[in-house]
Amino acid sequence: MTFETHATLNRRGLFRAAAGATFAAVGLAALSGAPALAADPIKVGEINSYTRLPAFTEPYRLGWQLALEEINAAGGVDGRPIEVISKDDAGKPGDAVTAANELVSLEGVDLLMGTFFSHIGLAVADFANQREILFVAAEPLTDAIVWAKGNDYTFRLRPSVSMQAGMLAEEAAKLDVTRWATVAPNYEYGTAAVEAFKTALSELRPDVEWVDEQWPPQGKIDAGATVQAMAAADPEAIFNVTFGPDLIKFVREGTTRGLFEGREVVSLLTGEPEYMDPLGAETPEGWVVTGYPWDSVDMPEHAAFLEAYQAKYDDYPRLGSVVGYAAMKSVAAILAKAGSTDTDALIEAAKGVEVEVPFGTITYRAADHQSTMGAFVGRTAVRDGKGVMVDVSYRDGADYLPSEEEAAALRP
Incomplete structure (x- = not known):
């Protein structure tokens, strides 16, 4: 497929008219058999919380850079290279919107990609809707970005909180426990995750009761107070949504105070290397988690990715690496189609x-x-002083989504 000229100016004005002229020139050269001049790049504006959460976003950047290199080495998209202009949102919605505006208004990008935190993803999605530009949301997990606050311009890559909560609820329903407590960061992602898990598990096990909820601020958990309050509620099981430095503090304080002894723990994202690696030998064993067992994934597509990633970086990929790679491949596939x-x-x-x-x-x-991207579910273990996932299975994301008819009804 070759790029087509624009019949009329689109909603982004004169900049797109110039782009249309470029497509026409390339198309005519191809039809005449004459060699085309070097094509102008397709510009992608990329935004993420690099300084706020480098454990995930730095591998994410390496992932999309690897995919970008592969795409351009293969001739780009119909002979046009992709150029990425990247900005750091510092974990602040206002900074993310400012970055998006600069990318669109000053850099003239053709589409937007990225973001990590759910509230930032929602802010950029709203910007995309207002400015009428495509946004491929790579990482934000809130259901709202595609359902309650979904819009025509936003597409999301990773499996949402309800999808992953559904996967975990299936395993939680098998446990011989009824009294549950939850702990989650007090912002969009955390509240959405707890709501989704409670709904999914209560449908599978109507006998469960919810005896405690803890809502520490993201990045500022008072682990001692949180653990003490949860212990006082005496749950039989815990659903944990903390991640990053908060997870480390929660695990260490909970282990010291015996919170996890004799209790089941189901934990969203904890099996991702970004969050297990810093724990090392302190990784709690036996938790039911979603994550990424990079060294035991038996998929041909993953084998090719793993080989290319290790050859380029001399390191193993994290889940962020997969997300960044898949996001860039998604952008290229959309452009090509x-x-x-x-x-x-x-x-x-x-x-x-x-x-x-x-x-x-x-x-x-x-x-x-x-x-329909899925996730891996398994249990945590410690091997050679390092946290790993065991008893792993891959859950297809399509199996944890409502029908398309039902999903359409969830959108505004």
Whole structure:
């Protein structure tokens, strides 16, 4: 497929008219058999919380840089290289929106990609909706970004909190416990995750009761007070949503105070190397988690990714690496299918587009713009002084989504 010229100016004005002229020149050269001049790059604006959460976002950056190198080495998209202009949002929604505005207004990017925190993803999604530009949300997990606050311009890669909560609830329902406590950071991601898990588990096990909720501020957990309050409630099981430095503090304080002894723990994201590696031998054993067992994934697509990643970086990938790689591959697939950088064409192309990522082939659903990327579920263990996942299985994201008809009804 070759890029098509624009019949009319699109909603982003004169900049797109110039882009249309470039497509016409390239197309005419191809038709005439004459060698085309070096094509102008397709510009992608990328935003993420690099300084706020480097444990995840630095591997994420390495992932999209690897994919970008592969895409451009293979000729780009219809002969046009992709150029990424990246900005750091410092973990602040206002900074993310400012960055998005600069990327669109000053840099003239053709689409946006990235973000980590859910509240930042929602802010950029709202900006994309207002400015009518495609946004591929790589990491934000809140359901709202594709459902309650979904819009025509936003597509999301990672499995949402309700998808991963559903995977964990299936395992939690098998446990011989009824009294549950929860601990989660007090912002969009944490509140959405707890709500999703409680709903999913209560449907599977109507006999469960919820005896305590702890809502520490993100990045500022008072682990001693949190653990003490949870112990006082005397739950039989705990659902944990903390991550990063908060998770480390919670694990250490909970271990010291015996909170986890004789209790089941189900924990979202804890099996990701970004969060287990810093714990090392302190990794609690036997927790039911979602994560990424990079050294035991038996998928041909992952084997190829792993080989390329280790050859380039001499290191093993983290989940952020997979997300960054898959996000960039998604952008390229959408561009190739659209045959244009016109926003309306990109949106139509993204609906139902299939993308090969390290976890196999995924699809971005037309009804709610959610990808079918899945996640790994297993238990934590310690081997050679390092936290690992064992008893692992991959759960296809498509199995944890409502039907497209039901999903469409969830959107505004």
